[in-house]
Amino acid sequence: MEERKELKVNAIENGTVIDHIPAQNVFQVIHMLSLNECENQILFGTNLDSKKYGKKGLIKVNNRYFDHDTVNKIALVAPTATLIEIKNYKVIDKKNIVIPDHVSKFVKCVNPNCITNHEDVITKFTVIDKKDVKLQCRYCEKTTAKDNFTFI
Secondary structure: OOOOOOOOOOOOOOEEEEEEEOHHHHHHHHHHOOHHHOOOOEEEEEEEEEOOOEEEEEEEEEOOOOOHHHHHHHHHHOOOOEEEEEEOOEEEEEEEOOOOOEEEOOEOOOOOOOHHHOOOOOOEEEEEEOOOOEEEEOOOOOEEEHHHOOEO
């Protein structure tokens, strides 16, 4: 009898697959997207073998697609990720996630004295380092590294 070396997972009929997530960031992506509160079927894996990255993570979300801002959130946490949209079991779109040049609305400034933390002002950042993912606030100019991101 031949030994089975793969785990087979059902394909999703409609929804999104986020592939090539850095393995250590899978749970951060799940939390950031509030998938723990989602009633749709979700499958995730972490520390999966990857020829390109050594280890990777994967999240499949049934019946859910992500808007532009959500894709930008994913890019900040998992810049190597690939987004695959599926309809009727067929891939309709597959794209590598790209870190945007500017981010607004969904990351909190780390500076407790920043105007965005005291008044009803939308946060705005310039991405100043795409390799290590660092943001600079447009209001107070404080730099925030990816380990300190708080998503709002």
